[in-house]
Amino acid sequence: MQNTAYQDRKSAADQKPTADTAVLLRIIKLALRYRVRVAFAVGATIAAAIFQLMIPPLLGSAVDNALGLLSGGGVVAEDARSALVRAALLLLGASVLRGVFTLLHNYNGEAIGHLLAYDLRLAFYGKLQNLSFSFHDRVHTGELITRGMLDLDGVRMFVNTGLLRLVLLTILIGFGAYLLISTDIWLGLLSLSFVPFVAWRSSIARLRLRTLWLTLQERMANLGQIMDENLTGIRVVRAFGAEPYEIEKYDAASEEAMAVAEERIKTRVSSTTVMSYAYFMSMGLVLWVGGLRVLDGTMTVGTLTVFLTFITILQAPVRQLGLLVNSIARASTCGSRLFDILDLEPTIDDRADAKPVELTEGKVRFDDVSFTYAGEGVLPVLHGVSFEVQRGKTLGIVGPPGSGKSTIAHLLPRYYDPSGGRISIDGQDIRDITLESLRQTVRVVQQDPFLFTASLENNIAYGDPWADDGMIQDAASAAQIDGFVGLLPDGYGTLVGERGVSLSGGQRQRVAIARATMLRSAVLIFDDSTAAIDAETEQRIRESLKPHMANCASIIISHRLGALRHADEIVFLEGGRIVERGTHDTLLAENGRYAALFALQNRDGDTDMALQGVAE
Amino acid sequence: MSSLSETERAAARPPRAVVGSQISMDEEMFGAVFDGGVIRRFLSYVRPYRRSIILALIAVLVFTGAQLSIPLIIRYAIDEAIVSDRADTFRLTIAIAVFGVVITINYAANYLQDRLVGLAGEHVIFDLRRAMFAHLQHVALSFMDKTEIGRMMSRLQGDVNSLQEFLENSITAFGDIVLLFGIVIIMLMLDFKLGLLTLSVVPTLLIVRVIWLPRARVAFRRARETNSITNGALAEGIHAVRTVQGMGRENVNFQLYDDKARENMLAHLRSAKFAQAMIPVVDTLTGAAMGIVIIVGGTQVLDSTLDIGVMVAFLFYVQRFFDPIRSLTIQYSVMQRAMASGQRIFEVLEVPLAISDKPDSIDPAVIDGDIAFNDVTFGYTKNQPILKGVNFEVKRGETVALVGPTGSGKTSITALLHRFYDVWDGAVTIDGHDVRDFAKASLGRHIAMVLQDPFLFTGTIFENICYRTASATREDVERAAKVVGAHDFIMQLPDGYETVLEQQGRNLSLGQRQLLSFARALVADAKILVLDEATANIDSYTERQIQTALSRLLKDRTGIVIAHRLATIRGADRIVVLQQGSIVETGTHDALIAQKGLYARLYALNYASFDDIPDDMLQEALSGPAQT
Structure with a gap:
């Protein structure tokens, strides 16, 4: 299985991204699940834009009132004053409404994003939980976590920073442009002269920054890896006196990252500052040309104020054009990465007519089973393996590394499907059984079990969270872990796992044994699951599991022959084929590979077998 | 367990199940906004860039000045050049020219400020990270032993980044404050009464802020926390997917994850309300x-x-006035985060350095490899010696196996030889010279170590075998690999010696990684070899290879082996049995068996590895003769 890592690189990561627009449409469709809210948000956005646009004319008319009435003469001061008050109140009203609608626009935009993210999160989690082992073998966990976190965020933000902002900016810039141009076409065009320049600059900068950003991420990741490995391997570093070498290695990576970081800042700074320069330039032009017009008497000071204020209001949205483009680009990239996963179907799934298993004799059969891991040019792992295990009987499997022992443990619960032959339980092909009932029937104790950061009892009761204390304690005592639990400060409530009390390899394996045996399943497979447990304890576990094993078909995979001696049948696997089979005694008598391995283990004094075997 | 009974049982009581870590991953502290000590230390890293920073501060002043004067110029243009009696084109042209100059200055200052601050920020951050990294290369190993790598990494990355954010923001904040004061002053100067009246709205804003801030902060914090909880649960689901499927926990987990994701969504909705x-x-x-x-x-x-x-100028200033106030409140949380990060970073930099070289340290080109421990007493904690008056010698070319129960001081002996720590009393000598007289680099060259966990770096197999020995050629590496028996499996890998090891060699078996670490020690070609044997159970096939490699490795070298396996122990020239920091027996395997002491009793327990011996039996063996 180690080799598949090299051969099967066509992971989801490399799949062709779906067309951009299709992805965006799909995101919009998902957002439309909340159509009332979406309608509300769009309405609020439009209202916010309108009120924002009302402010400059109001200011302008106020200025005109203040000035015009003064110079007009002959007007009653009372009228002028009330006109001012009216303008001020309108302005206040417009500001309040603009604020309220901006709130509604932003809040609803964010809310839809979070609702959408919630839906996607569940879909993603559910999908990953159900995708087959072969998928998880191929795709790196870090890659999946990135998709579930960063890519999901990219899609989430699209609603507010992409979709709604697009509506807002279209109205602000479009309608504003219309207003200005209709007021005065040349001055209007002049006020907007910076818009195309800024849009052009920001899209160039975005492309460049995106590349730089990706490179920087990569180089920082590289630097992070160097630091992480240095700290993890600090003893090796010290042992070889390699500190200077390590610092050199670090400096090289750091300088590489630094160069990109500098480049990024330079690019960003030169583009943002030149954009605001362009903005001020059109403001200056408006002031100049507008001023000349006022001097000509073809324009009022108030109109000029409208233009100047309007430019002020446009400053923010125009700067946001860059962000908008960025958000859309990000959403389409992120969305396609996310949908690639969501659209996958597990390769191993229930058949349409799958039924729960019907247990009668509790007999497991392998008929001429072959298996090849996915990928090109991969050699088959199992060739025509056949055996049978009855309830109450034990099959032992032994063989050199890579001989296919663990594959057998993976095929029975359908972690993978065989490429040839048939596996059955009580005559029913396991592919005709529902996965749920199959996996309840077949339990595998893994060699390197995963401990969850949770209490010990939660870990033991992982397969049946409703188990009562008695069941948990019985399982723990059968697995010989209860003594250790007694020494822990919080007993079964003690937090274990990555961030809890750390357990030794042997203790972890005992938890795994308790976890699997508590479930009282009809087929039990021990996949080299006592390798880190000392021989004496292993013996005790075997003793205490006896009543349980009498009620199930068990398969024990081990390289320690002591664990297999009492098996009803032992098969010796080599290169994926069964090359010897029999009981311990007949195999010894055969004087073949099994006997040789037995002798090897004896001579080394490498296992308990050495002395036990001699003593008997 | 049908789905019906599952529902029934679920109704009876909640499942004994959780997803994700139950401890918040968020290490963020919410402490002081200002910490003089942190600022002072931080400034010492800024000092090399003080010219940039001072220039940037000047640029900020110029920039803010330009920003402030733009409405004034507009005012002048309107009042003097457009509306007034003296209005004419000439005045307008002058006003526009001045406007052009000011916005150009504004542009230049803006560019200078952002660029200088941005670059200085990056440099300070890279310097700080490097300082931490370099410091960690030399701090006492005992500190590194106690430190969780993940936490240290979050200091090297996360904390450093939040300081960068702080540095960049503090310049902006400076600009904001200048701008705020500038606007206030100009408004008051233009028209004192009107200015005062306009500013009368500010206290309202401050009062609203004071009420809003603590609540909002709780909501923001909750949103961040639920984020990390939900992501933690996702990560666990991915890491543990095989166990989840094997145990049929998909449905229960999905429900539990749903709860967390929903909580996360609700927290975000709440925080969005506050933000808006x-x-x-x-x-x-x-x-x-x-x-x-x-x-x-x-x-x-x-x-x-x-x-x-x-009046027009006032209208302009009012529109700009609230921006700095708004961004200054954001600075508050940035400051808070930066202080917490700073504290954590400087905590690391304050960890005392381990041992450094003497001024007249020796660095011999060749050594013979005679080792002696003379009456060595040593411990990690005061008054709790781990080694008590240990005396033994290893002659050149000899192999000594250190044997004893956990905590007997075996690892400390190897650590002292390499001078990872200094002895309390007595001396460790190589060729009669105290190890404290050697340069550390010299010890690194003459002593090769193979550690229990065969750590490999990401990189090719070739690079891993050379490691620090840059002069090693392809021939040297292949020869070493052949000697330890790693050549064959290396050649079977897709790219042979150029195969890239991913995730620290997880694509190799433990046995194969061990053989590579042997090859690495061989290429280093040191006279003294210290080996801490792996305790993990390795299959018999690889085990044989390792034993063969070991005997070749130790040939013509002085070897100290912390041995766990009987096979290794029996292969040693001499066995030193340790108990509670003292040597209780020394001799060959046969001699010690004949002696019927601790070694004989441990041996009689029939364990392949002494580490396997259950505690109760060990206690018995330590306390007295075995029953047999």
């Missing part, structure tokens, strides 16, 4: 301030006590 709540407040106050300007200012204009240009 300030918008109408600020907009209303801006509207109110503009209203004041229009009514009061407009009336004054009508009364001819105020120029219309002043």
Whole structure:
């Protein structure tokens, strides 16, 4: 299985991204699940834009009132004053409404994003939980976590920073442009002269920054890896006196990252500052040309104020054009990465007519089973393996590394499907059984079990969270872990796992044994699951599991022959084929590979077998 | 367990199940906003860039000045060049020319400020990270032993980044404060009364802020926390997917994850409410301030006590006025985060350095490899010696196996030889010279170590075998690999010696990694070899290879082996049995068996590895003769 890592690189990561627009449409469709809210948000956005646009004319008319009435003469001061008050109140009203609608626009935009993210999160989690082992073998966990976190965020933000902002900016810039141009076409065009320049600059900068950003991420990741490995391997570093070498290695990576970081800042700074320069330039032009017009008497000071204020209001949205483009680009990239996963179907799934298993004799059969891991040019792992295990009987499997022992443990619960032959339980092909009932029937104790950061009892009761204390304690005592639990400060409530009390390899394996045996399943497979447990304890576990094993078909995979001696049948696997089979005694008598391995283990004094075997 | 009974049982009591870590991953502290000590230390890293920073500060002042003067120029243009009696094109042209100059200065200052601060920020951050990294290369190993790598990494990356954010923001904050004061001063100068009236809305904003901030912060924090909880659960689901499927926990886990994701969504909705709540407040106050300007200012204009240009300038300033206030409140949380990060970073930099070289340290080109421990006493904690008066010698070319129960001091002996720590009393010598007289680099060259966990770096197999020995050629590496028996499996890998090891060699078996670490020690070609044998159970096939490799490795070298396996122990020239920091027996395997002491009793327990011996039996063996 180690080799598949090299051969099967066509992971989801490399799949062709779906067309951009299709992805965006799909995101919009998902957002439309909340159509009332979406309608509300769009309405609020439009209202916010309108009120924002009302402010400059109001200011302008106020200025005109203040000035015009003064110079007009002959007007009653009372009228002028009330006109001012009216303008001020309108302005206040417009500001309040603009604020309220901006709130509604932003809040609803964010809310839809979070609702959408919630839906996607569940879909993603559910999908990953159900995708087959072969998928998880191929795709790196870090890659999946990135998709579930960063890519999901990219899609989430699209609603507010992409979709709604697009509506807002279209109205602000479009309608504003219309207003200005209709007021005065040349001055209007002049006020907007910076818009195309800024849009052009920001899209160039975005492309460049995106590349730089990706490179920087990569180089920082590289630097992070160097630091992480240095700290993890600090003893090796010290042992070889390699500190200077390590610092050199670090400096090289750091300088590489630094160069990109500098480049990024330079690019960003030169583009943002030149954009605001362009903005001020059109403001200056408006002031100049507008001023000349006022001097000509073809324009009022108030109109000029409208233009100047309007430019002020446009400053923010125009700067946001860059962000908008960025958000859309990000959403389409992120969305396609996310949908690639969501659209996958597990390769191993229930058949349409799958039924729960019907247990009668509790007999497991392998008929001429072959298996090849996915990928090109991969050699088959199992060739025509056949055996049978009855309830109450034990099959032992032994063989050199890579001989296919663990594959057998993976095929029975359908972690993978065989490429040839048939596996059955009580005559029913396991592919005709529902996965749920199959996996309840077949339990595998893994060699390197995963401990969850949770209490010990939660870990033991992982397969049946409703188990009562008695069941948990019985399982723990059968697995010989209860003594250790007694020494822990919080007993079964003690937090274990990555961030809890750390357990030794042997203790972890005992938890795994308790976890699997508590479930009282009809087929039990021990996949080299006592390798880190000392021989004496292993013996005790075997003793205490006896009543349980009498009620199930068990398969024990081990390289320690002591664990297999009492098996009803032992098969010796080599290169994926069964090359010897029999009981311990007949195999010894055969004087073949099994006997040789037995002798090897004896001579080394490498296992308990050495002395036990001699003593008997 | 049918789904019906599952529901019934679920109704009876909640499942004994959780997803994700039950401890918050968020290490963020919410401490002081200002910590003089942190600022002082941080400034010492900024000092090399002080010219940039000073220049940037000047640029900020110029930039803010330009920003402030733009409305004034507009005012002048309107009042003097457009509206007034003296209005003419010439004045307007002058005003526009001045405007052009000011915006150019504004641009230049803006560019200079952002660029200088940005670059200096990056440099300071890279310097700081490097300082931490370099410091960690030399701190006492005992510190590294106690430190969780993940936490250290989050200091090297996360904390450093939040300081960068702080540095960049603090310059902006400086600009904001200058801008704020500038606007206030200019408004008051233009028209004191109108200015005062306009500013009267500010206290309202401050009061609203004071009420809003603590609640909002709780909501923001909750949103961040639920984020990390949900992501933690996702990560666990991915890491443990095989166990989840094997145990059929998909449905239960999905429900549990749903709860977390829902909580996360709700926390975000709440935090979004708070984040947006300030918008109408600020907009209303801006509207109110503009209203004041229009009514009061407009009336004054009508009364001819105020120029219309002043009123227009006021309207401009009011619109800009609230920006700095808004961004300054954001600075608050940045500051808070930066102080917490700074504390954590400087905590690391304050960890005392381990041992450094003597000024006249020796660095011999060749050594013979005679080792002696003379009456060595040593411990990690005061008054708790791990080694008590240990005396033994290893002659050149000899192999000594250290044997004893956990905690007997075996590892400390190897650590002292390499001078990872200094002895309390007595001396460790190599060729008669105290190890404290050697240069550390010299010890690194003459002593090769193979550690229990065969650590490999990401990189090719070739690079891993050379490691620090840059002079090693392909021939040297292949020869070493052949000697330890790793050549065959290396050649079977897709790219042979150029195969890249991913994730620290997880694509190799433990046995194969061990053989590579042997090859690495061989290429280093040191006279003394210290080996801490792996305790993990390895299959018999690889085990044989390792034993063969070991005997070749130890040939013609002085070897100290912390041995766990009987096979290794029996292969040693001499066995040193340790118990509670003292040597209790020494001799060959046969001699020690004949002696019927601790070694004989341990041996009689029939364990392949002494580490396997259960505690109760070990205690028995330690306390007295075995029953047999």
